[in-house]
Amino acid sequence: MSICTELTRRDFIVQSAAVAAVAALSPSLTKPAYAEDLPDGLAWHKAPCRFCGTGCGVIVGIKGGRLVAVQGDPQNEVNKGLLCAKGYYLGAALYGRDRLTKPMVRKGGQLVPVTWDQAIDVIADKILEDPLKFGIYGSGQWTVAEGYVAMKLLKGGMGSNHIDPNARLCMASAVVGMITTFGVDEPSGCYDDLDECDTVITWGNNWAEMHPVLFSRFIDRRNRGHKITYIDLGTRKTRSTVAADHYMEFVPQTDMAIINCVCYQLVKRGSYDKKFVSKFVRFKGSDKKDMTFDQYTKFLADYTPEKVSELSGISVAHLHLLADVFSDARRKVVSLWCMGVNQHTRGTWVNNLIYNLHLLSGKFGKPGSTPFSLTGQPSACGTCREVGTLAHALPGGRVVKSAEHRKETEDFWKCKPGAINPKPGFHTVKMFKEMAAGNLNGIWVQVTNPAQSLPNLNELMANASKRFFVVSDIYPTATTRIADVVLPSSTWVEKNGVFGNSERRTQQWFKMIDAPGQARDDVWQMLAVARRLYDKGFAGMKDRNGEFLLAIRDDNGKEIEAWKWDVFSKFNVDKVLFNEYRQFTVKKHKDIAPYDVYVESHGMRWPVVKDEDGVWRETKRRFVEGEDPYVKPGKEIQFYMSKAKDDKAIIWARPYVAPPEVPDNDYPFWLNTGRVLEHWHTGTMTGRVRELKHAMPSAYVEVHPEDADQMQLEDGDRINIISRRGSLILPVVVRGRGIPQKGMVFVPFFDETKLINRVTLDAYCPMSKEPDYKKCAVRIEKV
Amino acid sequence: MRSSHRKSLNRIVLVALLFAGTYPVFGKEVAAKSVSSRAERRSFYTAPPVIPHVVHGWQTDKTCLTCHDQIRQWRGATSMLTPHPEFSNCQQCHVQQAAPTWQPKSKFLGSSWNGLAEQEKGIRANLVAPPTIPHRYLMRENCVACHLDVHSNFPASVEHPKRSNCQQCHMMPKANKFILVPLKKATKQTVANASSENSGKNSGGK
Structure with missing residues (x-):
């Protein structure tokens, strides 16, 4: 096929004339007019991916106030230009038709729109009923500042340690x-x-x-x-x-x-x-x-x-x-x-x-x-582990049990001495059990969806609709459905943020687009509630000088009214909080650099220490001489944080110990659960992406071919998966993308209409309190 | 300097007019067809194309390459040749758009996503100049994977497939606008964290 024939005489004349005209006008225009041929107003900005702990760098295309494209960032060492399907569709994940855009409060069983002011008031009043019985359940998807503000509010101001992140279920x-x-x-x-x-x-x-x-x-x-x-x-x-x-x-x-x-x-x-x-x-x-x-x-x-x-x-x-x-x-x-x-x-x-x-x-x-x-x-590393948004922890590797650590934290925060409670709070599984039992008055959930992702949901979310939940999210989820207050949040590049990935790399990004409707930053939501508590006279929100505990100050030390949205949204509060948090990081040699250093980099791996020549230098390998600045010369390897010094x-x-529940005659199969490439956790965001939803529309159960033969199961047959705690009916796939071992079935947990966590076990590691989603005993019955 | 530049350009235009008819210059229709067929399988410009067919069950890393290691035509369909065989975890980026029949469909709640439009075509400095490359190049280093005339939808069918050093003549126009963003440009912030009285010094933010 010759393309030449496609060139009509008219095209030819038009093109020739155009070239001639351009040549006659100005020599500069005869150069290839690259910029003019690119879409008007398109700008590219850097950010880390919002999904997993890998922490890929992306460059985000913004045009006309909307996100229009996402590419892998070839300059970022993490991914060198490559992404996965979730990352490429990051932009589309923000534009689902049912984004939450208005604060809502439950009245007469229904969620009805209210003003931000009213929603904040409802939350503040609930906390004031008994601040010691109000918990915060956060996330490894919290930015550093979000986790930090939540910690300061709860541990510095409310007097309990009932804060834990979904990272408890993960890391x-x-x-x-x-x-x-x-x-x-x-x-x-x-x-x-x-x-x-x-x-x-x-x-x-x-x-x-x-x-x-x-x-x-x-x-x-x-x-x-x-x-x-x-x-x-x-x-x-x-x-x-x-x-x-x-x-x-x-x-x-x-x-x-x-x-x-x-x-x-x-x-x-x-x-x-x-x-x-x-x-x-x-x-x-x-x-x-x-x-x-x-x-x-x-x-x-x-x-x-x-x-x-x-x-x-x-x-x-x-x-x-x-x-x-x-x-x-x-x-x-x-x-x-x-x-x-x-x-x-x-x-x-x-x-x-x-x-x-x-x-x-x-x-x-x-x-x-x-x-x-x-x-x-x-940011399971950057936020949960480094800021320490855990029931027992304080920022920078500190723990509430240590008087020394509490004092240091109180000094940084200028809390009244003794403000921080020495007793660890409820870890995740315990927090929801106590909530079900009525021993907590309320939980504020941010950036996570526990009504789908907790294990043994029938027990852990029992009575949930009778309990007081505040949920900050960007879409309706299983958790917003049982919430009493739903707060619409901005996400990812709709706000400023900092994440810390698996390899200790801290990465910063700026806000690039406005969140839809009245959606607002999670940091602002916490600051607004804190200020309302202060205004209502709650002593915990005053520091040792009687000033607002969560005051945000500009570069000249002047306090700004960050609890007001129009002030907050014109100011980089993230930078202030990050630089404040920085002082916590030195103790355990997890030093991070000032905010502006990250602005100019594709992330740096801590400890980041300033060299004699004034350059902030990252550390590839910790404990290794020549790489880690805290290892003394001649030591080769130095585990300088060892408890015994x-x-x-x-x-x-560590001996082998049998699992708490093993298959037996009544429940002869193992149940294993997990994720799929296309969906992020409970599918809240990726389920709003057309391509990802089409690629992976619904949950299924993988069965080993020999088990399938024995039970005469074929692809698409429906089976009931029954444990001692609950059951779920799913279609079978025999040779799907995974093949479990003989005697095991596997179910992904992304599908909000098929909650496999009604079946899973909530037994957890006695040391880390992390539950086991990978093994419990079930029986399967053909439906 | 300016006038001599203009003279030489005029000379180029003259030469162009002489030879124009013998060079492949694509008509608008071909370009439009190419753009729409590219857009059909991409959520936005620079997105990896989706897989237009069902991918069945258990895969090995060679499953996709069984067809996509070269261009094959079968029952009226033409398989694309992968331009990056070294990236063999294909479904990391390319997702199927037709789930297997056993898997129940689920309702898509709708989206207002409106991705960046496909870029139309390359630019010619003048009529006889080779066109620039109008798209992102990363992971598409093997140009003839697409630019062969079996793919009737691409404007691509190079008339000179044996000249495989494509970038000798076809340049990447400020491609860097699509690939490499200078970090300083990529990190602009509009607000400054300084109160008005002293905004001259210590102004925060970049």
């Missing part, structure tokens, strides 16, 4: 795992290790769907010719499994025994890293007593490959292969895990065990060798 085990092993939270390695490693091991992790950009960072390397071995340990075959060189399927919960078995072999072979162990590690039993290496060896004696093979279902050959990988001193191994390990009734211990393996083999702190805990939410990490003897 709590990772937090306690790191604190117990290293004495301080958050990963020591970084994503660069994926570019350097020669072996990747995933522990119950489907990163092809959950952290797709990182998965591609590895798989693209391999497709370009790098030799990387990928070992996938899991209980369900996933899209990640198809890329694996070795897939090792284990009986749920036996990950604990498997890791101990690899350690057993390293010790037995004498192939552990003796120098690393003698210099940087000490041993402890689960009774917290010190152990000698010999005692630890004795502890491991139970975990021979033969025994563990029988327990776990992994072949002895595969257990040997794992030991080979960790025995080879030249190999560079990255371990990755996320919800499979964290949402586990022994989540903290499994986190410890993975560290054991890397410490014992010395696969730590070297480029390409690191145990790397992946984070679920965009001996600069050593701890290898914990």
